[in-house]
Amino acid sequence: MPFSPEPTHSHGQPQRTAILLCNLGTPDEPTPQAVRRYLAEFLWDRRVIEIPRFIWWFILHGIILRFRPAQSAAKYASIWTPEGSPLKLWTEKQAKLLQGWLGQRNHQVKVRWAMRYGSTSIASQLDALKADGVTRVLVLPLYPQYSGTSTASVLDAVYTWAAQTRAVPELRFVNRYHDHPGYIAALASSVRRHWKDHGRPDQLVMSFHGVPERTLHLGDPYHCECLKTGRLLAEQLGLTKDQYTLTFQSRLGRAKWLEPYTEPTLIAMGKAGVQRVDVVCPGFTSDCLETLEEINMEARHAFLNAGGKAFHYIPCLNDDPEWITALCQVAEQHLSGWPTQTAPDTQALEASRTAALAKGAPR
Ligand SMILES: C=CC1=C(C)c2cc3[nH]c(cc4nc(cc5[nH]c(cc1n2)c(C)c5CCC(=O)O)C(CCC(=O)O)=C4C)c(C)c3C=C
Ligand SMILES: [Fe+2]
Numbered sequence: 001m002p003f004s005p006e007p008t009h010s011h012g013q014p015q016r017t018a019i020l021l022c023n024l025g026t027p028d029e030p031t032p033q034a035v036r037r038y039l040a041e042f043l044w045d046r047r048v049i050e051i052p053r054f055i056w057w058f059i060l061h062g063i064i065l066r067f068r069p070a071q072s073a074a075k076y077a078s079i080w081t082p083e084g085s086p087l088k089l090w091t092e093k094q095a096k097l098l099q100g101w102l103g104q105r106n107h108q109v110k111v112r113w114a115m116r117y118g119s120t121s122i123a124s125q126l127d128a129l130k131a132d133g134v135t136r137v138l139v140l141p142l143y144p145q146y147s148g149t150s151t152a153s154v155l156d157a158v159y160t161w162a163a164q165t166r167a168v169p170e171l172r173f174v175n176r177y178h179d180h181p182g183y184i185a186a187l188a189s190s191v192r193r194h195w196k197d198h199g200r201p202d203q204l205v206m207s208f209h210g211v212p213e214r215t216l217h218l219g220d221p222y223h224c225e226c227l228k229t230g231r232l233l234a235e236q237l238g239l240t241k242d243q244y245t246l247t248f249q250s251r252l253g254r255a256k257w258l259e260p261y262t263e264p265t266l267i268a269m270g271k272a273g274v275q276r277v278d279v280v281c282p283g284f285t286s287d288c289l290e291t292l293e294e295i296n297m298e299a300r301h302a303f304l305n306a307g308g309k310a311f312h313y314i315p316c317l318n319d320d321p322e323w324i325t326a327l328c329q330v331a332e333q334h335l336s337g338w339p340t341q342t343a344p345d346t347q348a349l350e351a352s353r354t355a356a357l358a359k360g361a362p363r
């Protein structure tokens with residue numbers, strides 16, 4: 001007879017799979033206090049700011065967190081909705097829609113969402129999934145292009161949670177889908193829809209979030225993946241090279257970031273007599289501060305002030321059905337081939353662990 005100290009542990013159960021959609025995060029409220037809390041966590045991430053910690057601590061706490069929260073809070077207030085931050089609302093909606101679509105396709109998969117910074121945290125969602133008996137998790141960052149600053153930071157949060165967890169579920173990660181045909185087709189349809197109603201621009205500007213240029217030289221594939229997304233989108237739309245421009249936005253600090261920069265490019269276009277630009281932000285799957293405020297307000301103003309006549313912002317994919325279909329395909333491709341052997345009974349294991357801890361067992 002094999003030794004079995006706790007018979008319930010040896011009974012297997014079917015695997016229970018979950019998808020965790022991960023996005024960047026956003027403040028809880030558009031107030032300086034809430035933005036300060038959010039930025040303090042975000043900008044302390046070594047994946048985001050690579051400056052040595054002791055120097056960065058003084059810059060962050062001595063300068064940035066004194067002034068930026070109030071400025072950023074005012075910007076957040078300008079895009080806030082009665083239900084909260086757009087980024088959170090779209091992410092939540094995407095999770096709900098993906099759950100529905102996977103359900104229709106007969107997948108017994110739970111879909112949850114989490115934020116890398118702020119709430120709801122990745123660790124708390126993974127804890128909740130485990131408590132629900134989930135044994136396998138597909139982590140799907142809502143960033144189509146891989147960047148060390150964004151995607152890898154989500155992976156860090158998952159690994160950090162796993163490093164503190166005894167019975168770790170099976171984990172799979174989606175690192176990128178920048179060239180997924182469904183994602184490109186959804187982007188192209190959104191642009192075509194806009195053009196059907198409003199006609200075509202002189203220039204289509206594809207604006208991606210920037211990162212420091214040194215990350216490109218250090219082997220981060222982000223720049224190449226943005227360029228590939230841009231090229232594929234242009235091909236789908238039948239654009240020639242002189243009909244579109246790919247730019248990078250949201251530079252922070254004085255270091256060189258990926259170029260060309262969005263706003264200076266738009267100003268140069270306005271000055272050069274370009275009458276109408278349409279701006280699309282393919283790297284953002286949800287509308288957020290960076291698209292609604294920085295592009296649709298600040299960049300619009302800059303272009304029109306420089307002599308441009310018309311500025312059209314094409315919204316992010318948000319809850320677009322074609323995008324949700326693409327997300328569903330990306331998820332299915334990564335879920336396929338996951339062996340179906342029985343899983344441990346996580347709920348029994350969890351109950352056993354809780355009981356042992358209550359009896360004073362060391363962690
Ligand atoms: C799409 C991918 C993103 C990458 C890559 C990225 C890199 C990156 N970002 C900062 C600094 C800031 N980003 C901010 C907002 C923000 N960034 C992304 C996405 C990426 N960032 C999103 C979706 C958002 C919007 C969040 C929202 O709540 O709507 C901000 C905060 C806003 C502000 O105070 O201006 C900062 C700061 C760096 C430094 C970086 C790479 C090094
Ligand atoms: Fe950012």
Ligand SMILES: [Fe+2]
Pocket residue numbers: 250289290294
């Ligand atoms: Fe910004």
